[in-house]
Amino acid sequence: MRVLTPHCLSEALDLLAGDATLTPVAGGTDLLVSWPHRPKDNLSLLDLSRLHAELAPMRMTDGHLELGALTTYWDVITYAPIAGEFPLLIDAARQVGAIQIQTRGTWAGNVANASPAADGVPVMIAYDAEVVLGSRRGRRTVPLCDYYTGYKQTRRAADELILAIRLPRQRRDVHWFHKVGARQAQAITKVGVAVVHGEAGWRVVANSVAPFVCRCRNMEAALESGLHPTGPEELRAIVVRDISPIDDLRSTADYRLNVLARLLYFAPFMPGPANA
Amino acid sequence: MSIGADIPRLDGAAKLLGTAAFVDDERIAGVLHGVTIRSPVARGRIRAIRFDPSIDWSQFTIVDHRDLPGPNQLRLIDVDMPVLAATEVRYKHEPIALIAHRSPRAVREALHAVHVDVDPLPPVFDPRTPLTPELIQYGADNVFKRIDIRKGDPAAVFASAAYVIEGEYVTGAQEHVYLETNGMLAFHADNRLVVRGSMQCPYYVLDALTHAFARPRDAFRVVQTPVGGGFGGKEDFPSLLAVHAALLAEKAGRPVKFVYDRQEDMAVTPKRHPARIRHRTAADRDGRLLAMEVSVLMDGGAYVTLSPVVLSRGTIHAAGPYRCEHIHIHGETRLTNSTPYGAFRGFGAPQTLFAIERHMDVIADRLGLDPAELRRRNLLKPGDTLATGQVFRDDTDLVALLDNALMHADYTKKKSEHAGFNAQHGYMRRGIGFACFQHGSGFTGAGETYLASEVWVEGLPDGRVEVQTAQTDMGQGTTTILAQIAADRLGVSTDAVCVAQPDTSRVPNSGPTVASRTAMVVGRLVEQACDDLAAQLGAFAAQGTASPGERIRDWHARRPGTTLRGRARYVKPDTIQWDEKHYRGDAYAGFAWAVHVAEVEVDLRTFATRVTDYVALQEIGRVVNPTLARGQVQGGVAQGIGWALYEKVALEDGAMKNAQMTNYIIPGCADLPPIRVFFDEQPSPYGPRGAKGIGELPIDGPAPAVINAVCRATRAVVREIPMTPEDLMELHSRQHGRH
């Protein structure tokens, strides 16, 4: 195993440009899982810990909330301006692992790791987040909702780093997130959903129900058109077209689909008898 | 008076400060690290073990069945289990060979360079599988043990009863998840093979070593290192690991250490026996139980281990704390090609008590009675007999115990509040449920007589006393309570008492640390050994007012170099009679009794159940140390809630597939309710100052109490645990015809 520790961003990008096999490491909370069982002989880590000055800052500009790549969940929980405009970031952050993980794990790591169960991703997609990627070749932004192309597949090129995640500021009147894990803390999501309504319309984003975190566009369209469900089955028939849940060690496809439909049906923003 | 006092744990400071050295903390020069080559399949004939020539195997110590000096048998109740499989494997991950090397990394990597070729044979995974000759692997029919308990003539009663209620209840396996995984260290010292490690029963380990090495007891020394949790998981299994470590150490001529990582520990060690229990009950119009037929089927896994005694305790507890004159309980434990099931806190009783306590609620519903009223009409009263004919002589008023528990839980008020809440809420459902149960203290039947436990209390030259037993402290507080019992009996402060580390070279065999026996059985022996010590001091000189410490110092001053030792050995009280052949008589010298009440909230969006309040009221005789006793109850309740709602062992080829803490879910603090603990104290004639056992009782009640509450909340009829949200969703959709 090799560990390279660049001291500034341009050094990091040089290293990445020269060796496409480098694996960036931020909080390490994904990379170090099952560490003793992993083959490490051919592993080369690019340690980002010295890039704090360039990658950590979190700022609210006129147009955006920008989370530098080393921003942790805990940073977000304790950054007061976020609570009013992006409350779901805090909701999600508080439900990631437990405090130890929240203080080490980064939002960018959550995005880059590309787990279908990632809890930071649905709330960010619901806020129309964009991923800022950088390499020797330059910078580009990719909407987070288009960032994934398959299970653990992303649009990031091997020489690129995630530099930041940007969330547009907007007027929004619905912010709702629900994580279903097998217990209250330290749980991998079995099914989760974030819903936001604002100037840009409805966003419904679910995790652990498809090979990657995805927008439920049929459900969004139904909400736009003012649906008025009379039972969870009605929503199930819509959302089933948005997702492709599976049976695994943690849950069943049936459970994931049903619970997603039931969560939406009973959610406070949903018109219909459940909230009559 | 030190009994009844909240003496802080004697081992507490060392554990808080991190100075307690667990086996993996022991540093020993030149130690080799051992790992295990295991079967890749559930059943088959071993054709070859191939060692990849890319590795220089001369650097490794390698042991297989041919290296055993004695019989290739692990001595437990039976000797059917090999130490290392020779020709046939009976479960996936069964140990076949052992390798050791100086570098833990090298030995782990070497493991991938060993290939075991096995010709598969047809396995059995469900104990109900109809047998064909090629499936038979034990006796004539794969049955490890059969038990029948009979009282009266149930068949005659069923014909004329007003009600006959039937039900089948299923309980799953459970993993112990002790914090410290299994670990063992073996080396030669002073012409003996020394084994140090994490264990509950040093003398079981010693027996296993003497058998497999065919050497006398004094060829070995077994020492218990501090144990980070056991729950039964370190009752039978450490015997196997100790023999493995000793074989490698013997062959290498160097110290050898085994420490399992969490994944290996979960995948290969025993779990709670899964069980399937059928009830058929006759009741009259007033809800009085007239007759019971109970059949208990346990999955024993691939070898006998402790299955016969688990079945025994399970069947004896199967009729619950109720009066019933006509009972037939039939129990069987059968072989499957699963990882052998073994001891787990409760030892068969949680399974059968789940069944009877769920069934009582089902009966109450059939009869249109409140479940509390049904219990009041049937709970044992003095003079009644249990299933084995044992007369209920305790002063415990079980109806009062029930009513007090319900009062603490505000049962009646909660019931009506829940009815109102459930009628108006869109998706939350609340319910309250409870369970009444008992747990026998000490070994079953004649077990204590066979054990003939011995305890010593030694007066030291500095005036202190040392309690010498084989009782292990695995975090439950044994050391502390034994010191309290001795201090109380001798009239000294607990500071003047120390407790010996269990070490077979210097403590007597006071039996294993299992079966809720330490406080009651061993505690009583400590009292008797103290009396013997006092008698020796008294005979030596009646010094009037001199303190015991002064008298002990004085005794030594006059006889330098000699040992002052009080002794006691278990003698069966005449009042206890047991007929092993017919399963009649006094199954236990004493029972502890309890009523647990659980309140739950079920979210019908996610089908998740949250336990929101919990009352645990128990009668355990005299409480030796209230804080430790409360800890036992709260821990047992947490573990029981885990078994009921969270902990599902997913099996693949009979072995645990979700062998990781990410995927085997134990509840965390945020999932647990306030656990409100209350004691009722009715001193028992058999325990020290009237104490009875408490270690296992608290895990018997949570599953039925919680599931009864879930059934009240949702009107689902749950018959199987663990009941995950996925299971409840299935049940709900079946009962309501849609999602």
Ligand SMILES: Cc1cc2nc3c(=O)[nH]c(=O)nc-3n(C[C@H](O)[C@H](O)[C@H](O)COP(=O)(O)OP(=O)(O)OC[C@H]3O[C@@H](n4cnc5c(N)ncnc54)[C@H](O)[C@@H]3O)c2cc1C
């Ligand atoms: C006990 C425990 C509990 C957990 N609970 C949760 C949970 O509840 N919900 C949840 O979603 N996750 C959970 N996780 C997973 C993990 O904590 C999160 O995904 C976290 O956000 C990862 O961030 P990190 O900085 O630690 O990533 P790292 O482990 O450092 O990296 C993860 C991946 O991202 C890549 N990466 C990191 N930074 C960059 C970058 N700037 N540019 C490009 N690639 C990058 C790495 O190469 C690696 O592939 C848990 C993990 C543990 C150990």
